[in-house]
Amino acid sequence: MGDLERGRAKYDEVYGEGAADRLLAALDGWGSDIGRYGVEFNFGEIYSRPGLDLRQRQIASIAALVTLGGVEPQLTGHIKAGLNVGLSPTEIVETIIHCVQYAGFPRTINAINVAKKVFQERGVT
Amino acid sequence: MGDLERGRAKYDEVYGEGAADRLLAALDGWGSDIGRYGVEFNFGEIYSRPGLDLRQRQIASIAALVTLGGVEPQLTGHIKAGLNVGLSPTEIVETIIHCVQYAGFPRTINAINVAKKVFQERGVT
Amino acid sequence: MGDLERGRAKYDEVYGEGAADRLLAALDGWGSDIGRYGVEFNFGEIYSRPGLDLRQRQIASIAALVTLGGVEPQLTGHIKAGLNVGLSPTEIVETIIHCVQYAGFPRTINAINVAKKVFQERGVT
């Protein structure tokens, strides 16, 4: 099953060089096991599966997080990751707007505001 | 904003010839307005936006519905629509499995069972 | 706090003569305490508060249940209760449609189908 080194490599491919180490450092102590599972299972296993490319996976991740609601830190991370793997800002915004049908306006508008903040920080126009 | 004829055409492009009429017939009476909004707004407006193709939109729809939970009729419909617009069965299953990170195992396993039933009906192997 | 006799009277005012006894009978055995709390707290206390009339309370109940999702038995009950306390079928359907903004189309359409079934059973046109 999910392997830490494979997870770390995939995580860094999605989030940028050294990102897995920064995640694991941020979750150290009581969070170290859940952080390690996140890298091993989510990235060493799920994200490493064939059948969807990383751009498709980021569309799915963003749609799931918009719908879940109340998870702004993770939505922020996955919007950045979407840009990293080559989704255009338009594709990210369209994915969020698409969810209004299922998740309603409040969750969708809150997600758009998260995207606007990420794009501003990244200088995306 | 969303137009009924544009929505009907887009809905049929996603769900197959005559599907919008069947939806509107099924939701007649007390459901006729919400059915019409579904066609006009969701398909005449949201699905008709540029920026994502229909295969990307079905990935987003499936991920949102897996995460929402408790909406098996709609998930069934959107898995069929995914096949219609050219997602492979593998891409659909991978989209569902991808959501286990965000939506947990129970919602994901229930969604896989919905996909298995659709694939069986369609003779997909 | 909530009193069983007051709750029973209010429950019957909302659901019809003898309804509290039928609820408590249906939830007997392992369900008897949660059934009693439902009558005592929800009806003997919350529904018995001044400040909203029963028609307003049924609008709030229906909106909450549409949004919660996956609670069809309770939604069925509260739509019937809405008719009992004097909401028109139109007011009930409008309350459900109103929620599409917040709860999205799948939950709203499923709720409309619940309402259609109740109206059909009651001969409401």
Added chain:
Amino acid sequence: MGDLERGRAKYDEVYGEGAADRLLAALDGWGSDIGRYGVEFNFGEIYSRPGLDLRQRQIASIAALVTLGGVEPQLTGHIKAGLNVGLSPTEIVETIIHCVQYAGFPRTINAINVAKKVFQERGVT
């Protein structure tokens, strides 16, 4: 379907003179389309339907948002709107308390704290 000018007029009727323009300005850029849909569809279409008056609609909106959870900005807005359209502070608080049956104590208490903050800003006692 929903028309921007009708939506703007209804939005301002609910939120106060010039409010739609302020919303659209706040959501400009990447948020401009979802902002426009909010005005056109939610207010130009849903809120403009006959069958429920604005006080009944605000009861439904508040109940839906309490139950949804994690949408404090929208709950703040709809509590203010409730006061604007003539709900008494008591009716708003009773609507929130009513939802404890369906949405549980944490979401309800968080919503009461949002209402307390709005009432304090508005000098409502």
Added chain:
Amino acid sequence: MGDLERGRAKYDEVYGEGAADRLLAALDGWGSDIGRYGVEFNFGEIYSRPGLDLRQRQIASIAALVTLGGVEPQLTGHIKAGLNVGLSPTEIVETIIHCVQYAGFPRTINAINVAKKVFQERGVT
């Protein structure tokens, strides 16, 4: 990370001899990977962690599933598992009733009805 054999053994300890094989058989084909992850990760990893015994873990599982809602098949399984690992019927029912504070009455009452059905099948009184 989670190992299939360790997961199978733990799964059978919780659900009874041969249960993992039955799960994997039920989820075969398109469900085989998510089924395997359920055994490997949930049971080979999470359930195999020290720090909580199986009775404590079943309390947590039941509380999470009551709150999640719309996952009756999993709730049924975890109530049976609760009995298997030595929770008394009373402890299971109390765990469900405890959740009414957080998850509200509809989800709690639906869960009690699931428990009643399991207890009836098992001849628990």
Added chain:
Amino acid sequence: MGDLERGRAKYDEVYGEGAADRLLAALDGWGSDIGRYGVEFNFGEIYSRPGLDLRQRQIASIAALVTLGGVEPQLTGHIKAGLNVGLSPTEIVETIIHCVQYAGFPRTINAINVAKKVFQERGVT
């Protein structure tokens, strides 16, 4: 049903001497009734039931709140209460990690971060 004095005593047993009075003071004015219900019903009734001890109840409370999401103030309180009634920090963290199966990684990681903050304030290592 739930009695205020019994609730106050149970609340203080869980949260510490004088805690119920502090809760009721914090929720005064528009929040006084929901605060009183929280003490009377949740503590005077539910927490006062036999069948589960307080350590088991805190496991259920934490699992429910992790799964509900978006209720950080209540999760903070119940983690503190878990320590108060004798759960070890490890048992609390294991309860949170256990929920990753049902509630997914984002809600679980957010809950771990809440626990880390509580442990830091309490000097727990």
